[in-house]
Amino acid sequence: DAKTTQPTSMDCAEGRAANLPCNHSTISGNEYVYWYRQIHSQGPQYIIHGLKNNETNEMASLIITEDRKSSTLILPHATLRDTAVYYCIVRVRERGSTLGRLYFGRGTQLTVWP
Amino acid sequence: GAVVSQHPSWVICKSGTSVKIECRSLDFQATTMFWYRQFPKQSLMLMATSNEGSKATYEQGVEKDKFLINHASLTLSTLTVTSAHPEDSSFYICSARPLGGRNTDTQYFGPGTRLTVL
Numbered sequence: 001d002a003k004t005t006q007p008t009s010m011d012c013a014e015g016r017a018a019n020l021p022c023n024h025s026t027i028s029g030n031e032y033v034y035w036y037r038q039i040h041s042q043g044p045q046y047i048i049h050g051l052k053n054n055e056t057n058e059m060a061s062l063i064i065t066e067d068r069k070s071s072t073l074i075l076p077h078a079t080l081r082d083t084a085v086y087y088c089i090v091r092v093r094e095r096g097s098t099l100g101r102l103y104f105g106r107g108t109q110l111t112v113w114p
Numbered sequence: 115g116a117v118v119s120q121h122p123s124w125v126i127c128k129s130g131t132s133v134k135i136e137c138r139s140l141d142f143q144a145t146t147m148f149w150y151r152q153f154p155k156q157s158l159m160l161m162a163t164s165n166e167g168s169k170a171t172y173e174q175g176v177e178k179d180k181f182l183i184n185h186a187s188l189t190l191s192t193l194t195v196t197s198a199h200p201e202d203s204s205f206y207i208c209s210a211r212p213l214g215g216r217n218t219d220t221q222y223f224g225p226g227t228r229l230t231v232l
Contacts, residue, residue: 034220043118043207043223044158087157100146100211102221104158 003027003090009109012082018075020108022088025069032091033064034102035073037084037110044087044104047073078112085109117141118210120224127198128232134194135227137208143188144210148221149181152205164191188213198231205229 005023012018024033032051036044048055048062050071055062061074075082087107091100117140127133137147145166150158162183163171170183182194191210195202205228209221 036223038158041205041226041228043120043209043225046220046222049220100221101148101160101163102209103160104150106157 003103004088004105006086006088006105006108008106009111012075012078012110012112014080014112014114015077018078018082018110018112020073020075020086020088020110021070022073023070024088024090027068027090033062033068033071034089034091035060035062036087036089036102036104037082038087038107039081039084047086049091078110080112080114083110083112116212116220116222118208118222118224120206120208120227122227123225124228124230126230126232129199130197132194132196133198133229134192135206135208135229137191137193137210137224139189139210139212139222142210143213144191145188145213146211147185147191148209148211149183149191149193150207150209152207152226158207161193195229198229200231203229203231 032049034049035047038044048060050062050064064071085107087104089102119138121136147164149161151161152158160173161176164183164185166185172178185191205226207226209223211221
């Protein structure tokens with residue numbers, strides 16, 4: 001069961017920042033928020049993850065609200081190649097043989113326009 | 115780094131035959147690999163967790179006798195779809211969790227295998 005809610009689709013102009021929201025109001029204390037994206041007919045690509053603090057890497061920034069009930073993925077300068085389905089995932093905290101399972105929701109289809 | 119490959123990238127088979135899909139971590143070792151299935155215009159569905167040297171853990175509703183998983187080494191997991199039928203046609207994707215990953219571990223995904231059963 002996906003524990004996140006995302007808009008079905010979003011548009012963004014090339015060169016502009018793309019801000020993708022995600023609600024995860026039932027997130028538990030030690031559960032991480034992960035973002036992946038999937039370009040059509042390819043395997044998902046890891047983007048970024050975080051727990052409490054905001055995170056930034058070469059691909060994107062992740063802003064997590066103080067109450068951790070929502071987050072926003074920011075692509076600072078979107079390009080046409082960023083067109084993909086973006087998945088926000090709360091990683092289940094568990095031990096043993098099933099450690100690390102990810103459950104994907106429907107994600108947000110981001111379309112970047114020229 | 116963190117490259118995962120799958121073979122084959124696509125396969126077409128006749129109904130009733132078995133198909134084996136390989137998932138390899140190319141530049142890291144993975145004690146845990148995961149298998150997903152994705153139907154057209156749908157999200158990824160986790161099928162099973164594959165652990166090196168032990169039996170796989172299947173998600174509810176996934177038939178373990180139909181989807182055989184073997185994780186014989188730290189870099190290879192295989193998924194065999196036995197007695198495949200047209201409804202098994204799907205995009206099968208694996209991911210691998212690097213050995214020694216912390217609680218914040220990241221999974222790296224393969225490019226997927228497109229299975230078409232005639």
